[in-house]
Amino acid sequence: MLAEEKTEERVEEKPVEEAEEKVQARDLVLLEAALYVAGRPLDLRELASVLKTRSKKRVQRTAQKLIDLYITRETALEILPLEEDRYVMQLKAEYTPEVRRLSLRPMLSVGPLKTLSYIAYRQPLPQKQVIDVRGQHAYGHVKQLEDLNLIARERAGRNMLLRTTAFFADYFGLSHDLKTMKQQLKTIFEKEDLDQAEPEKLQPDKT
Secondary structure, eight states: OHHHHHHHHHHHHHHHHHHHHHHHHHHHHHHHHHHHHHOSOEEHHHHHHHHTOOOHHHHHHHHHHHHHHHHHSOOSEEEEEETTTEEEEEEOGGGHHHHGGGSOOOSSOHHHHHHHHHHHHHOSEEHHHHHHHHOTTHHHHHHHHHHTTSEEEEEETTEEEEEEOHHHHHHTTOOSSHHHHHHHHHHHHSSSOGGGSOGGGSOOOOO
């Protein structure tokens, strides 16, 4: 009787285990798809919404499995954990020189990119200051940058302050910490006079 009961228990456990394995496999595929489509770092909240779960541990566990899986693959891509519980799929550094010329053109022309550079390095700053420095055409730049979710405007008394968004940091591969970001930008621009900086040096993070 005991042997028969144990056999029945194993039979009952098998479908449960198989169901759990299917869920885990689907979680891996969905997380991989999300990182691929986004083309930028995603945080736990965003990934949890894709997996339709409220469990951060489930997302972290799945992400770590995917990281380990990519380590074992012979592929040009890798998945990395970043600060603030974010994850990104990116090209391995050793392949960048070979394919950099094929990367997509930046979504901004030189004028708006110069305005964005000025805002990013001196933020938060009044919109009036941007217009005074960059000229009346900068009104159009600010609107375009806001529509692309690269900057945000907020009212401070009679002034309208401008600052970059989290999406800006992710898109250009910069830190979310403002002090660190400005140090990174200083290195990119090579000098503090942003009006004379070469805006083409500020490019989307494709690696």
